[in-house]
Amino acid sequence: MxxxxxxxxxxxxxxxxxxxxxxxxxxxxxxxxxxxxxxxxxxxxxxxxxxxxxxxxxxxxxxxxxxxxxxxxxxxxxxxxxxxxxxxxEQLSDADIKQKILADLSHLENVVSNKIAEIEADLEKLK
Incomplete structure (x- = not known):
């Protein structure tokens, strides 16, 4: 099915x-x-x-x-x-869409900051 x-x-x-x-x-x-x-x-x-x-x-x-x-x-x-x-x-209201966008932005910020920390840690290992 x-x-x-x-x-x-x-x-x-x-x-x-x-x-x-x-x-x-x-x-x-x-x-x-x-x-x-x-x-x-x-x-x-x-x-x-x-x-x-x-x-x-x-x-x-x-x-x-x-x-x-x-x-x-x-x-x-x-x-x-x-x-x-x-x-x-269900169809999302404008407020729900805004909340989803804010959640997506927060997730993106976390991913980017974690990746930056990982790269910085790798750089520290090279010193």
Missing amino acids: FPHLTALGIQDPQQIERYSLRQEAHKDVLKVYFLKQKGELFAKSVKFKFPRQIKNVLVDGGSNQYREITEISRSLTLIIDELNKITKP
Whole structure:
């Protein structure tokens, strides 16, 4: 019934509670969260990374200038369609969208600061 999700290795798609999707560099990161099982402290989740499709788009026909753009891969759109059938996501209000953007920014800040600390630690080792 959900061939794209089972192709990812998800054995029981009906156990999916929600998902999140974000973009990192030239990849889309899909995180699928499952229903919390009895006795588990945290719900199980799995993460998948999909490379973005790169396309050259004509910017100005007169000068033959092209610009490289990236977009979500077709396989990921099919997976998201299946996830939407399972999770039936609700439409977000503007306030919810703002909160999501702020959460994404906070996550990005954490990722960048952790990476900077890692690089600085590597530099210290070289001294």
